[in-house]
Amino acid sequence: MELLLSLAIGVLTASGLWLLFRPRTFQVILGLSLLSYAVNLFIVAAGRLRSDAPPIIGKDTASADPALYADPLPQALVLTAIVISFATTALLLVVLLASRGLTGTDHVDGEDGEA
Amino acid sequence: MTGWLHHLIIAPILLPLLASALMLAFDERRRVLKRWLSLGASALLILNAAALLWFTSDAGSAGATGPHVYLLGNWPAPFGIVLVVDRLSATMLLLTNVLGFTGLFYALARWDRSGPRFHALFLLLLMGVNGAFLTGDIFNLFVFFEVLLAASYGLILHGSGTERTSASLHYITINIAASLLFLIGVALIYSVTGTLNMADLATRIADTPSGDLALLEAGAAILGVAFLVKAGVWPLSFWLPRTYAAAAPPVAALFAIMTKVGIYVILRLSFLLFGEASGDAAGFANDGLLYAGLATMAFGIIGILSARQLTRVAGHYVLVSSGTLLAGLGIGGQPLVAALLFYLVSSTLAIGALYLIIEPVERNADEEDMIAGIAEPVFDDEYVGAIEEEEDETGVVIPGTIAILGGGFIFCALLLAGLPPLSGFIAKFAIIDALLRAGGVGPMNWTLIGLIIVSGLATMIVMTRAGIDLLWTPAEDAPARLSLVEVAPIGLLLAVCLALMLGAGPVMAYLEAASAALHDPAGYVAAVGNAAAGAQP
Numbered sequence: 109m110e111l112l113l114s115l116a117i118g119v120l121t122a123s124g125l126w127l128l129f130r131p132r133t134f135q136v137i138l139g140l141s142l143l144s145y146a147v148n149l150f151i152v153a154a155g156r157l158r159s160d161a162p163p164i165i166g167k168d169t170a171s172a173d174p175a176l177y178a179d180p181l182p183q184a185l186v187l188t189a190i191v192i193s194f195a196t197t198a199l200l201l202v203v204l205l206a207s208r209g210l211t212g213t214d215h216v217d218g219e220d221g222e223a
Numbered sequence: 224m225t226g227w228l229h230h231l232i233i234a235p236i237l238l239p240l241l242a243s244a245l246m247l248a249f250d251e252r253r254r255v256l257k258r259w260l261s262l263g264a265s266a267l268l269i270l271n272a273a274a275l276l277w278f279t280s281d282a283g284s285a286g287a288t289g290p291h292v293y294l295l296g297n298w299p300a301p302f303g304i305v306l307v308v309d310r311l312s313a314t315m316l317l318l319t320n321v322l323g324f325t326g327l328f329y330a331l332a333r334w335d336r337s338g339p340r341f342h343a344l345f346l347l348l349l350m351g352v353n354g355a356f357l358t359g360d361i362f363n364l365f366v367f368f369e370v371l372l373a374a375s376y377g378l379i380l381h382g383s384g385t386e387r388t389s390a391s392l393h394y395i396t397i398n399i400a401a402s403l404l405f406l407i408g409v410a411l412i413y414s415v416t417g418t419l420n421m422a423d424l425a426t427r428i429a430d431t432p433s434g435d436l437a438l439l440e441a442g443a444a445i446l447g448v449a450f451l452v453k454a455g456v457w458p459l460s461f462w463l464p465r466t467y468a469a470a471a472p473p474v475a476a477l478f479a480i481m482t483k484v485g486i487y488v489i490l491r492l493s494f495l496l497f498g499e500a501s502g503d504a505a506g507f508a509n510d511g512l513l514y515a516g517l518a519t520m521a522f523g524i525i526g527i528l529s530a531r532q533l534t535r536v537a538g539h540y541v542l543v544s545s546g547t548l549l550a551g552l553g554i555g556g557q558p559l560v561a562a563l564l565f566y567l568v569s570s571t572l573a574i575g576a577l578y579l580i581i582e583p584v585e586r587n588a589d590e591e592d593m594i595a596g597i598a599e600p601v602f603d604d605e606y607v608g609a610i611e612e613e614e615d616e617t618g619v620v621i622p623g624t625i626a627i628l629g630g631g632f633i634f635c636a637l638l639l640a641g642l643p644p645l646s647g648f649i650a651k652f653a654i655i656d657a658l659l660r661a662g663g664v665g666p667m668n669w670t671l672i673g674l675i676i677v678s679g680l681a682t683m684i685v686m687t688r689a690g691i692d693l694l695w696t697p698a699e700d701a702p703a704r705l706s707l708v709e710v711a712p713i714g715l716l717l718a719v720c721l722a723l724m725l726g727a728g729p730v731m732a733y734l735e736a737a738s739a740a741l742h743d744p745a746g747y748v749a750a751v752g753n754a755a756a757g758a759q760p
Contacts, residue, residue, distance in 0.1 A: 128396075128400065133392065136396055140396065140399050140400065140403075143400070143403050144399075144403060147403045147406045147407055147410075150406075150407060150410055151406060151409075151410040153410075153414075154410035154411065154413050154414035155413075155414070156414075181413070181419075182410070182413070185362055185409070185410075185413075188362070188365075188366065189406055192366075192369045192402075193399070193402075193403075195373070196369070196372075196373065196376075196395070196399050196402070197399070199373070199376055199395065200392075200395050200396065200399065203376075203380065203388060203391055203392050203395060204392065206380075206383075206388050207388045207389060207392050210384075210385045210388050210389075211385060211388075211389065216392065216393070216396075217389070218385065218389040218392075
């Protein structure tokens with residue numbers, strides 16, 4: 109599972125970075141989205157990979173063994189990170205459309221160079 | 224700080240949040256109400272920050288020195304999130320809110336009418352910056368960073384237009400990318416240490432097994448890159464001058480503090496996490512900061528000299544200011560950090576004033592000047608003729624507008640270039656003095672001193688050129704109108720700089736205490752650790 113997750117993060121990061129450096133605004137947005145997926149998976153991985161382990165301890169806190177539980181903090185962090193990157197990406201999408209309308213091109217610099 | 228006074232620590236976050244939420248309930252036609260609401264909230268924020276400054280000073284804390292801690296939700300650290308106010312935070316808060324108030328006041332002239340929800344966004348930006356200065360938790364810092372960035376995205380687009388939209392596209396993209404780096408850094412640090420509380424981190428880093436140290440340092444480095452993007456360090460700064468030039472003047476004035484948020488976090492974390500007490504990790508990346516700072520200064524100086532618009536000059540001066548602070552931080556030392564803090568306060572106020580004064584100054588220039596910019600030769604033959612012709616006159620009448628603007632402009636130029644007698648000079652003098660007094664003055668100290676002096680010279684050259692071109696050559700047409708609403712905030716900012724100069728002694732003493740507290744993170748750690756739940760109302 110570790111290999112699968114790290115490969116997934118690696119592929120997402122690589123394609124996200126490639127798209128981020130493309131000259132079209134839509135590609136840049138897709139790149140940022142892919143990068144944020146990669147980062148979210150990475151945060152989950154930072155809390156150690158566990159399967160079949162609940163993150164919240166039940167009512168009998170005295171007898172519970174913390175080693176049997178997953179770390180709940182990274183999951184909370186990921187939730188926050190997802191919400192924030194979703195909102196900022198949505199805002200960027202609006203700016204993209206405004207830029208397209210004002211400059212008449214979808215190039216990131218607002219003008220189409222010599223190409 | 225006892226009783227209800229304790230809640231003053233969280234007020235800089237709650238007050239702008241509530242005020243801006245309230246403002247959303249009214250539509251744009253209730254402009255007068257919104258103006259009073261935001262100005263009132265902003266004035267209260269200044270008083271609040273001043274109170275916090277008082278309570279962290281020796282006189283106000285009445286013996287019980289050390290930072291004040293506010294437990295959110297009354298959970299003890301490190302399980303809950305804490306807000307911490309110490310001398311450094313209080314200074315930054317006061318600086319932010321003074322800039323915020325003047326920016327808002329200036330915006331009343333006409334800028335708040337050029338788009339919807341200006342006041343709400345402005346207050347949310349203040350909330351984000353205040354929160355970033357107060358928080359004692361790295362992930363909470365990320366959240367406040369996002370709050371201030373989201374508000375700044377809205378503000379940079381305020382007024383619309385092709386230039387603004389195009390610049391903000393770059394600005395938003397680079398900041399989202401930097402935020403992702405921030406998250407990667409946070410995740411790496413968490414995976415090694417298992418905590419996100421800054422004070423708790425400071426104690427755990429010393430115990431990090433040497434095998435994990437590389438991972439921890441990688442995390443800190445990635446985190447650092449995210450802050451350096453915000454601080455505008457070369458080569459991560461190409462977006463900054465253009466974005467700031469495109470922003471509306473009151474917004475740009477407030478943005479002057481946003482680069483300082485990056486500097487503040489680097490200052491806070493490098494002393495807490497990589498101070499002398501943190502074992503193998505001590506002194507991490509100080510050299511990197513030094514070289515990056517020097518490169519930024521050099522880039523900024525070249526940028527100042529080559530800029531064709533005053534807004535670009537101001538943008539590149541922001542870079543010089545960041546570079547000076549980072550390079551000084553890389554060299555380090557208690558007196559030097561105190562001098563750097565003084566420079567931070569003085570230069571931020573001066574940059575804010577410059578952004579505000581640029582617009583009325585350029586309004587006086589006719590279209591031709593605006594486009595040709597300040598790169599044209601000023602003392603052309605025609606000007607020589609103009610001066611000779613005037614010899615038989617009794618004198619040149621200087622219009623009142625030009626006199627006020629010219630006076631403010633000279634004031635700004637002196638502050639930025641660091642010429643006596645203003646606070647800019649005191650700041651630079653203190654930095655150079657501290658650099659020379661440090662035991663073993665190395666070649667890097669001399670390089671930094673040289674760059675500081677050259678940056679002053681470059682600023683003076685450009686400001687003189689711009690002043691002659693835009694203000695002090697006889698113009699054919701009458702100068703544009705200047706409203707009191709625009710003059711008052713500029714005057715206020717410059718008056719604060721004047722007060723800094725007159726009160727340099729006490730201010731320096733306070734900042735030296737702040738620097739001493741930074742160099743002794745044990746006090747900060749103990750204050751956070753001892754803040755027991757239930758100890759506060």
